[in-house]
Amino acid sequence: xxxxxxxxxxxxxxxxxxxxxxxxxxxxxxxxxxxxxxxxxxxxxxxxxxxxxxxxxxxxxxxxxxxxxxxxxxxxxxxxxxxxxxxxxxxxxxxxxxxxxxxxxxxxxxxxxxxxxxxxxxxxxxxxxxxxxxxxxxxxxxxxxxxxxxxxxxxxxxxxxxxxxxxxxxxxxxxxxxxxxxxxxxxxxxxxxxxxxxxxxxxxxxxxxxxxxxxxxxxxxxxxxxxxxxxxxxxxxxxxxxxxxxxxxxxxxxxxxxxxxxxxxxxxxxxxxxxxxx
Amino acid sequence: xxxxxxxxxxxxxxxxxxxxxxxxxxxxxxxxxxxxxxxxxxxxxxxxxxxxxxxxxxxxxxxxxxxxxxxxxxxxxxxxxxxxxxxxxxxxxxxxxxxxxxxxxxxxxxxxxxxxxxxxxxxxxxxxxxxxxxxxxxxxxxxxxxxxxxxxxxxxxxxxxxxxxxxxxxxxxxxxxxxxxxxxxxxxxxxxxxxxxxxxxxxxxxxxxxxxxxxxxxxxxxx
Amino acid sequence: xxxxxxxxxxxxxxxxxxxxxxxxxxxxxxxxxxxxxxxxxxxxxxxxxxxxxxxxxxxxxxxxxxxxxxxxxxxxxxxxxxxxxxxxxxxxxxxxxxxxxxxxxxxxxxxxxxxxxxxxxxxxxxxxxxxxxxxxxxxxxxxxxxxxxxxxxxxxxxxxxxxxxxxxxxxxxxxxxxxxxxxxxxxxxxxxxxxxxxxxxxxxxxxxxxxxxxxxxxxxxxxxxxxxxxxxxxxxxxxxxxxxxxxxxxxxxxxxxxxxxxxxxxxxxxxxxxxxxxxxxxxxxxxxxxxxxxxxxxxxxxxxxxxxxxxxxxxxxxxxxxxxxxxxxxxxxxxxxxx
Numbered sequence: 001x002x003x004x005x006x007x008x009x010x011x012x013x014x015x016x017x018x019x020x021x022x023x024x025x026x027x028x029x030x031x032x033x034x035x036x037x038x039x040x041x042x043x044x045x046x047x048x049x050x051x052x053x054x055x056x057x058x059x060x061x062x063x064x065x066x067x068x069x070x071x072x073x074x075x076x077x078x079x080x081x082x083x084x085x086x087x088x089x090x091x092x093x094x095x096x097x098x099x100x101x102x103x104x105x106x107x108x109x110x111x112x113x114x115x116x117x118x119x120x121x122x123x124x125x126x127x128x129x130x131x132x133x134x135x136x137x138x139x140x141x142x143x144x145x146x147x148x149x150x151x152x153x154x155x156x157x158x159x160x161x162x163x164x165x166x167x168x169x170x171x172x173x174x175x176x177x178x179x180x181x182x183x184x185x186x187x188x189x190x191x192x193x194x195x196x197x198x199x200x201x202x203x204x205x206x207x208x209x210x211x212x213x214x215x216x217x218x219x220x221x222x223x224x225x226x227x228x229x230x231x232x233x234x235x236x237x238x239x240x241x242x243x244x245x246x247x248x249x250x251x252x253x254x255x256x257x258x259x260x261x262x263x264x265x266x267x268x269x270x271x272x273x274x275x276x277x278x
Numbered sequence: 279x280x281x282x283x284x285x286x287x288x289x290x291x292x293x294x295x296x297x298x299x300x301x302x303x304x305x306x307x308x309x310x311x312x313x314x315x316x317x318x319x320x321x322x323x324x325x326x327x328x329x330x331x332x333x334x335x336x337x338x339x340x341x342x343x344x345x346x347x348x349x350x351x352x353x354x355x356x357x358x359x360x361x362x363x364x365x366x367x368x369x370x371x372x373x374x375x376x377x378x379x380x381x382x383x384x385x386x387x388x389x390x391x392x393x394x395x396x397x398x399x400x401x402x403x404x405x406x407x408x409x410x411x412x413x414x415x416x417x418x419x420x421x422x423x424x425x426x427x428x429x430x431x432x433x434x435x436x437x438x439x440x441x442x443x444x445x446x447x448x449x450x451x452x453x454x455x456x457x458x459x460x461x462x463x464x465x466x467x468x469x470x471x472x473x474x475x476x477x478x479x480x481x482x483x484x485x486x487x488x489x490x491x492x493x494x495x496x497x498x499x500x501x
Numbered sequence: 502x503x504x505x506x507x508x509x510x511x512x513x514x515x516x517x518x519x520x521x522x523x524x525x526x527x528x529x530x531x532x533x534x535x536x537x538x539x540x541x542x543x544x545x546x547x548x549x550x551x552x553x554x555x556x557x558x559x560x561x562x563x564x565x566x567x568x569x570x571x572x573x574x575x576x577x578x579x580x581x582x583x584x585x586x587x588x589x590x591x592x593x594x595x596x597x598x599x600x601x602x603x604x605x606x607x608x609x610x611x612x613x614x615x616x617x618x619x620x621x622x623x624x625x626x627x628x629x630x631x632x633x634x635x636x637x638x639x640x641x642x643x644x645x646x647x648x649x650x651x652x653x654x655x656x657x658x659x660x661x662x663x664x665x666x667x668x669x670x671x672x673x674x675x676x677x678x679x680x681x682x683x684x685x686x687x688x689x690x691x692x693x694x695x696x697x698x699x700x701x702x703x704x705x706x707x708x709x710x711x712x713x714x715x716x717x718x719x720x721x722x723x724x725x726x727x728x729x730x731x732x733x734x735x736x737x738x739x740x741x742x743x744x745x746x747x748x749x750x751x752x753x754x755x756x757x758x759x760x761x762x763x764x765x766x767x768x769x770x771x772x773x774x775x776x777x778x779x780x781x782x783x784x785x786x787x788x789x790x791x792x793x794x795x796x797x798x799x800x801x802x803x804x805x806x807x808x809x810x811x812x813x814x815x816x817x818x819x820x821x822x823x824x825x826x827x828x829x830x831x832x833x834x835x836x837x838x839x840x
Binding site: 364407422450455 | 565715780796
Binding site: 171173 | 324327328329348349353356357359360361363365368369370371372373382383386387427430431433434
């Protein structure tokens with residue numbers, strides 16, 4: 001079946017790409033004892049070569065090394081922010097869905113209020129409150145990204161809450177807390193997990209946008225957004241490599257993670273069960 | 279006594295599904311509630327199981343008037359009534375094994391220690407074998423799953439049992455087996471039964487008396 | 502009369518051969534296996550064989566999970582990818598054309614010439630079968646266009662005719678499915694099934710969840726279509742519905758048809774001959790109301806011999822070998838008709 005073959009190809013390409021990226025960001029910095037900040041003005045703006053596969057930047061720093069460090073920071077920000085946003089979103093969504101009534105109304109109006117402000121604006125507002133650093137950026141991403149998870153979880157919980165198995169649990173003496181923790185949350189966790197994975201690239205883009213605007217991480221620190229920002233001037237001079245490689249490193253993980261998440265979503269599909277029709 | 283007194287219930291305040299239903303089940307008695315689908319029999323069953331707050335009317339359970347519903351109802355009152363629903367597929371948490379489904383009421387009420395022995399006791403009573411108990415709902419047939427749902431309703435030894443179209447999806451042999459299991463339990467414990475359904479032949483055979491929901495007008499029994 | 506008598510057997514064989522010749526549907530050795538991960542396989546249907554004539558209703562009865570619905574899906578080519586089918590299911594050809602083997606036909610043939618046109622499906626849950634966002638009329642007209650290619654002007658009339666044939670009131674044609682009662686939704690679904698004027702109707706549990714009165718009305722209407730000369734394969738676990746309209750009854754147990762009998766004998770005083778079929782009837786609330794002990798075996802781990810033996814009161818050592826169908830009964834100890 002051709003369908004199954006493309007499916008498998010997608011799974012493997014995505015998995016291998018994500019694997020390589022993870023290995024690179026985890027192993028390269030501790031193993032390769034090179035300083036990504038080492039300035040060598042004699043070798044500035046060299047095009048890609050064997051010595052410098054990604055070329056060098058306007059201060060003569062090796063771009064491959066800086067890209068790996070940049071990806072490391074961006075991934076870290078993406079992962080932590082997605083995790084925080086998912087935990088907050090799931091908690092708020094589950095509380096709104098399971099408790100209903102006034103709690104639900106208040107929480108969802110809060111979500112609406114947050115959604116009504118443009119995300120980037122809200123993000124900029126948060127980072128502006130603190131000194132530049134990793135944590136304000138993470139907070140900024142988390143604040144703007146928990147909303148969709150809260151909505152997804154709430155709607156799932158609402159639809160589950162009317163199922164007879166919840167009635168049966170209530171009749172069996174289960175408290176509201178127990179129904180939520182034992183029957184409702186486990187049912188929505190796969191969905192929330194999927195949303196979290198899909199959020200990682202989104203958070204990376206958000207971080208890059210902030211850094212590109214000069215509001216994210218300190219500009220000497222190698223993050224993907226800072227790399228693109230620093231390369232802007234050289235791009236006008238016709239040097240393409242300082243922009244291309246960080247840009248690619250933003251796009252490739254996004255596609256790979258989306259591929260993995262797609263496979264996961266197919267797995268979640270309850271229709272798989274009906275293959276037997278018994 | 280399980281007394282439903284002029285109960286009006288529904289899902290929208292302005293348009294209740296039925297008005298003024300009255301029905302009494304004595305201890306140890308089995309009452310069949312007969313009627314066409316779509317008239318609110320299931321809603322009445324949910325009211326009787328403390329799962330749905332009626333718009334008006336009273337439910338009196340063994341002399342105590344029920345004033346709070348669902349989670350808010352006192353646990354002793356809620357667990358005094360066991361319920362079995364029509365569709366086992368939607369009435370069982372798809373992530374739990376059959377043994378966990380049956381033991382869940384004990385775990386939910388903090389009596390985890392008794393779970394294993396109670397499951398071992400109930401499984402043969404409803405005709406479930408040990409290998410089925412480790413499976414999840416999607417790995418068993420409708421009939422087997424409904425057996426587990428009946429066992430769950432019996433786990434806390436309720437004084438009242440409400441079977442809402444329990445056998446509508448099942449074949450003749452499984453129907454007879456489940457009814458036999460309910461009757462064995464009632465003979466041992468003296469529990470009362472409210473069986474809701476549309477199969478006149480079945481309810482006449484099963485219950486001491488049947489009450490009709492004619493032309494979508496609920497029963498109005500007076501005592 | 503002794504069923505094992507060679508002359509009787511010959512006569513029976515002749516009857517079956519004749520049946521097969523003018524049958525709308527003739528099924529032989531239909532077997533369906535599902536391959537599962539880990540090399541296991543599920544024997545959902547094994548060696549099913551039956552004939553269905555024009556103007557005849559055959560009820561296929563059995564417990565849920567015995568393979569009835571899988572058989573219906575196999576006939577329509579609607580099984581999932583991990584299913585393997587073998588055997589033949591010959592569907593009578595149109596106007597002199599040869600029969601079509603439903604199990605060998607490719608998806609294109611099934612989609613363009615069989616489903617809806619030569620086999621009409623009356624679904625299990627009409628509410629789920631109808632599109633919720635469109636009126637009954639627009640769904641009927643669409644099906645008329647897709648199946649018969651009627652010109653635009655005539656479609657309205659054709660849709661109304663189809664509704665009338667299924668006794669669907671014309672005044673309700675502009676309603677949406679959720680505005681219909683269960684009975685009317687079932688009629689709307691039947692009207693859709695009848696548009697292609699198929700000679701064979703396949704009804705898969707058409708009465709599940711309906712109340713008794715509605716069951717009676719639904720099956721009576723199906724019977725009316727049979728009396729117009731269609732063949733009806735009624736798949737159901739509702740013995741009362743089967744007793745009401747079937748001409749013949751086939752009992753399925755653990756994927757095998759264990760008995761085929763005329764309905765009047767099956768439900769009449771003589772009764773069925775297979776112990777499982779007897780047990781099934783005895784479980785009815787208007788009969789003994791006693792269940793058959795035990796539960797059906799797993800379709801993934803069927804015993805070598807008779808699948809019913811572990812639950813059978815008559816089982817002997819002989820039952821360790823599989824009984825071949827013999828005069829309509831697959832049993833080593835068929836019971837003699839009750840007096």
